[in-house]
Amino acid sequence: MSLSDATIEEVDQAVACADACFQHFRKSSGDHRANFLRQIKEELKGEKETILGIADHETALGKKRLSMEFERTLGEIENFSKLFKEHDLFQANLDPTDSRGKEHIQMIPLGPVAVIGACNFPLAISVVGTDTISAFVAGCPVIVKSHPGHPQTCQVLADAVYRAIAHSDMPPHCFQLLHGQKKEVTQHLVRHSGISAIAFTGSLTGGSALHAINQERKEPVPFYAEMGSLNPVFALPHAVESGGRELAKDYVQAVNLFAGQMCTKPGALFILQSSITEDFLKALHEAIQGQATLRMLNAEIHGTYEASCLRLEKQIELFCSSSKETKKEKGRIKIFKMEGNTFLQNKSLRAEAFGPCSMLVSVKDENQFLEIAESLDGSLTASLHGTRKDHRLAERIFPILESKTGRLLYNGFPPGVVPGIATHHGGPWPGTTDSRFTSIGKQGYQRFLRPLIRQN
């Protein structure tokens, strides 16, 4: 099994093969495609132990978490396979009464889709996640670029899809996996004229670079990138007064969830200066000490995290961190502290540091709360903690936060819910490149369809 980088010629050939089978694949019936998805699920199930073993070896996420992620992925594939029965997926959103009899409007697939998965979900946002499966639902052939952090995992997942293709009599090239440690493989795929849509999950740096390449295309195609985001949390005075200890604990727990390697990790907690009492700070300290220090995905990601923290430490106060770990690749929780003014004036501090760190921002007064909210870029989530007594301030902050996020949580920390079939996972730039669509959940397949009218 060779995992060597695909050559430019191999990328070209993969796209040509995907394109060649497109008409055949899209004409497959709903039953046939549903059966294909169920077959993928069965093939994955049969290889569960092998898949988990390889993923654990490559990512250090641990068997328990990986097993959860594996089951979630199977559940998602199962749910997508049911969609064909539950809905007419290709019916355009039009009243039948509108139609004048001679027109028939239908949603049709765009064409071959390129999928570039994430480092932090090697099973769920990877070879067989929402992107690939929902593109299959739409009728689009898929080319997945394997993740350099877990190529073996990608390969064993892809092998399951290949077997499912054979067993369910689908065109062999409706799915292809390409490897590439070098960025050139991804870049060539993204700019390829034979690719009709691109789905990416990853960092803002990676996503922006590919977005720029996509923007140089002569013919524009949809580029769906789900990237990092700040996921701001606003804690209003009465909420801190009445439940500060709990809030501190939940905050730290959300920051440290899967070693902070979540795209919804709260990157900043905004809290009124007067709310930052001795008691609250003590609770925060205790919460940090109460958390286990978790291993990060791999040495490279750990190294990048450490470097990001070092950069921050040179600019702002490190308020508290979990105790020093000598063990390699463990990500220490780090809470930085700064004034609201500093946050407003130094936009560079807002860049996401991928790992279990976050910023505690001491806000001067109510107006500064609003000013900070207005100054924020887009995020996947935004959270607001308040009681009835905070109502007046909350009413002013809510509409601002709404315009900045795809998910607004009230008295909760992200992610808060397990992603499911009804999930919307998106948000304004730089959370994603296209806030109109979701990269997780049932509606994901709509990214790969467009309307066609047949007349007479």
Next chain:
Amino acid sequence: MSLSDATIEEVDQAVACADACFQHFRKSSGDHRANFLRQIKEELKGEKETILGIADHETALGKKRLSMEFERTLGEIENFSKLFKEHDLFQANLDPTDSRGKEHIQMIPLGPVAVIGACNFPLAISVVGTDTISAFVAGCPVIVKSHPGHPQTCQVLADAVYRAIAHSDMPPHCFQLLHGQKKEVTQHLVRHSGISAIAFTGSLTGGSALHAINQERKEPVPFYAEMGSLNPVFALPHAVESGGRELAKDYVQAVNLFAGQMCTKPGALFILQSSITEDFLKALHEAIQGQATLRMLNAEIHGTYEASCLRLEKQIELFCSSSKETKKEKGRIKIFKMEGNTFLQNKSLRAEAFGPCSMLVSVKDENQFLEIAESLDGSLTASLHGTRKDHRLAERIFPILESKTGRLLYNGFPPGVVPGIATHHGGPWPGTTDSRFTSIGKQGYQRFLRPLIRQN
């Protein structure tokens, strides 16, 4: 009434004002917004004669056609005003059964929208067309850039909207008109960070230039351009054999509709060499002579058309044209003729010439039909004429054409239907920049919404 170009500062100010009223405008109730739309309709109605007079003066489309376009526009506004009652426009496309109780998903408006209308529909694809009205439906403030070809028409339409705003108690800056003979005004608007979406209708040249500007944005926003397209017509052998005379007549009529100034004008008729009989050519000649030579929109557009035709005449045979007109600004019908090979080899010939000209392409054999279909760029429409006896060939061409168009007509010529509430008007690049959406008809408002989840 000054129609001088907006300064850069005035553009900035308009965007700032639109942004400032966004929260207020989007919170207006469905009833309130429906009433606003009805008020716009009433204000327009009251000024019908003035509007038609000014438009006729500026565009030479004639009162009859303009009156039709005016009524169509009123009808569209009326239909949009009814949408609020007929549908929950802001309900996301999710099963209620999917929801886990704690989540509420809703569609919310993107923000201020820039609208840049077309030269060929000064009333319907202009200040108060689908773009502006559907943005209002979504809850987005609108800034319209007036068309340099008919700025007075734009102003009188805008005045009606201003009065409607006052009479229905909407925020004054939910609508603003900016003038600009210079391209800088449009360019500054398109690249403005305060603009959340752009809707453009016009030429491929204009649309591509603005698309390129939009692509340079740091934060991407949806750019919906509906541009020119070839609108190919394939006439299969048995269809020509059994109804060649009728086909020739209908073709010429479609080419000359509103002096060929339609975005759905058939720019090429592909027909088998053996189908081009003496009889067919005679019918084509007669059809051309039977058509009136129509005045074009204005002197500039007429001049550009003449220049485009001259360029074509240097490269390919001018098969037939309507008789020489000495009157200024009348657009002579011109049918060029070429071999399939020439069409395949000279991509430059495919550029749309805005006016009543088209290309008759003599296709060598069935395989060349397929080769030509494969070689086409995207179009708003594609048409296929065939009888039952053409079935085998049609079956092979259809799937190729499907992938190239937003509307596939069988035994008809575009547009074929009057645009209505159920219309889909779009197609793959370069027909539009985003084939997933429509620029005309009810679904247009979906371009200006995105999902937001509120949790707890």
